[in-house]
Amino acid sequence: xxxxxxxxxxxEIAEGIREIVMTRPDDxxxxxxxxxxxxxxxxxxxxxxxxxxxxGIDPGAYTVAVLRRPTADGGSGGSxxxxxFQPGDRVALSPPRSAxxxxxxxxxxxxxxxxxxxxxxxxxxxxxxxxxxxxxxxYVHRPGAGAYADELSxxxxxxxxxxxxxxxxxxxxxQALVSQPMGTHLYVCGPAALxxxxxxxxxxxxxxxxxxHLERFTPxxxxxxxxxxxxxxxxxxxxxxxxxxxxxxxxxxxGVEVPNMCRQGVCxxxxxxxxxxxxxxxxxxxxxxxxxxxxxxxxxxxxxETETLEVDL
Amino acid sequence: xxxxxxxxxxxxxxxxxxxxxxxxxxxxxxSTNVEPARVPVATEAGGWGGGILDIDxxxxxxxxxxxxxxxxDPTRLTVLPHMRPxxxxxxxxxxxxxxxxxxxxxxxxxxxxxxxxxNELLGIEQRFRDGDxxxxxxxxxxxxxSQIQDDIVLLDQREGSLWADAGLVTFAADWSLHxxxxxxxxxxxxxxxxxxxxxxxxxAERFLMRLQPGQEYRRTNWTMSVDRRLDQSTEVYPLWGRDxxxxxxAPADELAERLQLRVEVQHLIRLGASGAVLFLIRTYLLSLAxxxxxxxxxxxxxxxxxxxxxxxxxxxxxxxxxxxxADWLLPDS
Numbered sequence: 001x002x003x004x005x006x007x008x009x010x011x012e013i014a015e016g017i018r019e020i021v022m023t024r025p026d027d028x029x030x031x032x033x034x035x036x037x038x039x040x041x042x043x044x045x046x047x048x049x050x051x052x053x054x055x056g057i058d059p060g061a062y063t064v065a066v067l068r069r070p071t072a073d074g075g076s077g078g079s080x081x082x083x084x085f086q087p088g089d090r091v092a093l094s095p096p097r098s099a100x101x102x103x104x105x106x107x108x109x110x111x112x113x114x115x116x117x118x119x120x121x122x123x124x125x126x127x128x129x130x131x132x133x134x135x136x137x138x139y140v141h142r143p144g145a146g147a148y149a150d151e152l153s154x155x156x157x158x159x160x161x162x163x164x165x166x167x168x169x170x171x172x173x174x175q176a177l178v179s180q181p182m183g184t185h186l187y188v189c190g191p192a193a194l195x196x197x198x199x200x201x202x203x204x205x206x207x208x209x210x211x212x213h214l215e216r217f218t219p220x221x222x223x224x225x226x227x228x229x230x231x232x233x234x235x236x237x238x239x240x241x242x243x244x245x246x247x248x249x250x251x252x253x254x255g256v257e258v259p260n261m262c263r264q265g266v267c268x269x270x271x272x273x274x275x276x277x278x279x280x281x282x283x284x285x286x287x288x289x290x291x292x293x294x295x296x297x298x299x300x301x302x303x304x305e306t307e308t309l310e311v312d313l
Numbered sequence: 314x315x316x317x318x319x320x321x322x323x324x325x326x327x328x329x330x331x332x333x334x335x336x337x338x339x340x341x342x343x344s345t346n347v348e349p350a351r352v353p354v355a356t357e358a359g360g361w362g363g364g365i366l367d368i369d370x371x372x373x374x375x376x377x378x379x380x381x382x383x384x385x386d387p388t389r390l391t392v393l394p395h396m397r398p399x400x401x402x403x404x405x406x407x408x409x410x411x412x413x414x415x416x417x418x419x420x421x422x423x424x425x426x427x428x429x430x431x432n433e434l435l436g437i438e439q440r441f442r443d444g445d446x447x448x449x450x451x452x453x454x455x456x457x458x459s460q461i462q463d464d465i466v467l468l469d470q471r472e473g474s475l476w477a478d479a480g481l482v483t484f485a486a487d488w489s490l491h492x493x494x495x496x497x498x499x500x501x502x503x504x505x506x507x508x509x510x511x512x513x514x515x516x517a518e519r520f521l522m523r524l525q526p527g528q529e530y531r532r533t534n535w536t537m538s539v540d541r542r543l544d545q546s547t548e549v550y551p552l553w554g555r556d557x558x559x560x561x562x563a564p565a566d567e568l569a570e571r572l573q574l575r576v577e578v579q580h581l582i583r584l585g586a587s588g589a590v591l592f593l594i595r596t597y598l599l600s601l602a603x604x605x606x607x608x609x610x611x612x613x614x615x616x617x618x619x620x621x622x623x624x625x626x627x628x629x630x631x632x633x634x635x636x637x638x639a640d641w642l643l644p645d646s
Contacts, residue, residue: 031526032527034586057402057443095526096525097525098525101470104469105395127398130444131444210472261346266347266517266519268344268345269346287512
């Protein structure tokens with residue numbers, strides 16, 4: 001599913017950072033989402049993931065903040081395209097996906113942001129304030145590039161610390177890691193080097209890994225896969241399965257009925273016996289042994305490693 | 314026919330027409346039988362499943378029954394403190410769902426910093442502030458339970474597991490919300506036979522944990538019970554356990570009138586704002602006598618009961634009467 005939205009506003013909110021606000025063409029309600037969610041935006045030839053900074057309860061608009069990052073070869077990366085969007089432009093994006101949510105049972109939420117990594121943590125901060133949760137923020141950024149500095153200080157007051165000096169950040173990080181109440185969860189987002197450093201120092205300070213969370217983007221969907229041919233052993237027919245079409249869909253299009261339910265590789269309903277060829281298993285249903293045996297395939301998600309997969313249909 | 318009798322007959326047929334007959338074959342085993350929600354299912358008698366919430370002829374009676382049960386045992390509504398955002402999320406999501414399905418009778422609108430809920434089927438208008446528990450009778454989950462027939466469980470996702478941390482359950486089939494609350498998904502399902510060896514539960518949990526905001530699935534489950542008693546919670550076992558033992562000895566007509574196929578339509582929805590998994594359980598009862606008005610159902614359910622392995626029959630509490638029920642359903646075999 002793709003959302004087709006309209007850019008309503010694009011504003012430079014800090015050096016090299018633009019905030020882009022998108023709504024439905026009719027300004028209707030958008031899907032709600034947890035704090036820390038991201039959307040995958042079609043920006044030119046690329047698809048980039050951006051964190052949503054807006055409150056996820058009944059959102060009327062999605063807001064992202066994009067740091068302009070020219071590619072190493074001087075070409076135009078997805079962020080260039082994002083910076084070029086003008087009010088009124090159409091933009092296609094995925095529905096929100098949640099991969100960095102707050103832990104509801106945390107006694108305290110310690111948010112650590114580096115530069116543009118503030119974006120998912122801004123929505124965390126908003127959510128914590130709304131529900132009266134205990135929250136602290138440590139935010140380090142280059143001078144002049146402190147996106148959302150005013151919002152954060154209004155939202156969190158003394159609970160936010162913002163620095164531009166690396167040495168000062170080092171001191172505050174060390175203090176923060178040894179002064180939290182038991183049951184605090186730590187969330188970090190920023191450049192890879194900063195995240196590695198925070199996680200290392202936290203581990204050294206005795207934080208259990210289950211209390212440490214970092215923004216990881218998960219693949220939005222199963223990849224479209226390679227095309228292959230399904231050879232139907234009983235009816236002696238050849239059904240071609242293009243990239244992006246599942247084996248189940250290809251069979252259905254060819255008028256071959258296969259019992260199915262979840263179409264997500266979970267329920268086991270659409271299992272089809274394999275006579276020849278090697279299946280590429282992408283389901284959750286088959287056990288390791290069954291995968292190795294390779295004599296059946298869940299046709300709703302799985303594909304073929306060989307050019308032809310002969311099935312008993 | 315008298316007017317009262319005509320009304321009874323109409324109610325009866327709508328109950329049969331909307332009944333979610335769950336069997337896809339003449340045998341039954343556990344499986345992770347999830348499918349996308351909102352897909353209508355045609356049955357031999359009618360159909361079901363076009364929406365998430367189903368308001369039917371039992372609406373007023375079942376809500377009154379829930380109110381009575383809750384008054385007698387407030388623990389049927391249990392919310393761990395960290396689940397407040399999820400409860401509000403469930404309330405907003407499902408009131409909106411009701412309003413979308415019944416725009417002539419129900420409406421949720423914003424009025425300044427308040428929300429106003431109107432439900433003409435119940436003749437109520439309720440103003441409240443989003444997120445303020447004190448502005449709604451029963452709090453968000455208690456109030457939601459006074460508007461929909463479904464039982465409600467909310468699962469929190471953390472530490473690589475789902476946790477059953479809040480719920481309003483008055484129509485449990487032989488389990489107890491108050492006992493299960495705070496447990497992991499795997500622990501809640503600990504007593505179910507076969508499913509652990511077969512990996513059904515852990516597969517279901519992985520599936521649920523991957524649901525993205527707004528995704529909606531459903532499954533059915535079934536058991537049997539005696540009389541149209543929705544509340545078969547562990548807490549009130551003395552009130553219904555005895556009938557399960559005695560019904561097997563009843564004359565055939567009484568057995569067919571009193572013994573019910575009990576079907577749950579369960580919805581699994583990843584709530585958007587809170588990220589909690591909303592688990593709705595809507596219970597339908599149909600007596601064997603009613604079921605037998607649809608010959609295909611009569612035969613199929615009879616075969617399922619006759620073939621069901623002993624451990625599954627035992628877990629579902631059918632051991633004492635399933636032979637008698639199968640014999641009644643399959644008189645020629």
